[in-house]
Amino acid sequence: MKYSTFQDILCADACLVLIVTGIICAALRWFHMCRPYNMEEDYFYPARKEVALTYLILSLIQIPYFLAPSDDAVIKYIGLAGILYYPMCFSALFGIYFGDQRLDKFKNRYYITGTLSVIVAVLLIIIFGKGYWITDNWGYLKYIFSAISVLPTMHLFNKMRWLRRKIENYHFQNYSDNSDFPYRFAEKILSLPLFCILIMWVIFLSGNGIVKMVADLLISILEVIFLIMILHPQRVLQADTAHSDDLMSVTQDSTEKPDETAKYESYIFDEEAKRQVLDIILRRFKEQHLQKKDILAEVDKGRMASASRFIASVGYYNLINMFRLEYARQYSEANPITKQSAVAEASCFASASSFSKAKKSVPYIDPLLVKNVHYKHQGI
Secondary structure (H helix, E strand, O other): OOOOOHHHHHHHHHHHHHHHHHHHHHHHHHHOOOOOHHHHHHHHOOOHHHHHHHHHHHHHHHHHHHHOOOOHHHHHHHHHHHHHHHHHHHHHHHHHHHOOOOOOHHHHHHHHHHHHHHHHHHHHHHHOOOHHHHHHOHHHHHHHHHHHHHHHHHHHHHHHHHHHHHHHHHHHHHEOOHHHOOHHHHHHHHHHHHHHHHHHHHHHHHOOHHHHHHHHHHHHHHHHHHHHHHHOOOOOOOOOOOOHHHHHHHHHHOOOOHHHHHHHOOOOOOHHHHHHHHHHHHHHOOOOOOEHHHHHOOOOHHHHHHHHHHHHHHOHHHHHHHHHHHHHHHHHHHOOOOOHHHHHHHOOOOOHHHHHHHHHHOOOOOOOOOOOOOOOOOOO
């Protein structure tokens, strides 16, 4: 350990902050679980150990730079480790937390093993005193490592697209107003890897110690923020109805595989279940924050699965907003000079933007489904 300049000391200190922060976060994530969620660890904390290992390995990767921040080969190693490690980790964590990875286990092992092998190989070259070979041949090695990083990065982007589709489908199958969509946590999670990867590419391309120092402090802050976000489980069991188990099962059936089931399977439901759903919606569509579970809670217990299939065949968001849009149409015809904001309020949209979003998103209003929607003028 030798620091020749004051800049080296600053860079080493920033790197030490990152290392210590990662180790502390790893320990907290590994050992801490909130009560009573610790009784159902596999459900509420599906990626707990993997996240802890991610923190720990990231800290271990930084140790060579802490020991030799002025070594040109080491900072090049840090840059390539970043553009390989972050895409690989986020891709694996997204899959573990948000989906069943048993069918994707081989592919994950391939990406994880391959990525870590490249990082370890470069590190061993430096440890055995051959770091000059990296710096001397960096002109073409840079392009080779950039090409290698494309594989885990493309895998991550595919995972992110899959996750975004899954989230959007869940929202449209369970919420009637876009302002109710629980996007906040997902958006933060989806934006985090992009920001981290961008930082790593800046380090990789610049090879600048000051850039690395600033990045280490930023990543340390992000690690703490991310830990705070995930310490409390983001999964919530909604079991507040008389037959909550049935509600959960039929809701999951209609949202687990949205792309496949919606496109290729025919929805089978009985007319009585359909009638009950439409009657409930007719009575309650003016409730701004009406959710799918609220509708199913009023359906006869023996018809809940059939009712859920009917809702899924139309799309819950589409179905509720057909009623609201039909009411808005009739209201506008009866009050032609009324502003759109007033029409939205009268039709019980949460806002004018929600009204506008519904008009763009609902592809078609089925007259048979909304035939009982009638606007009555106050003067009549």
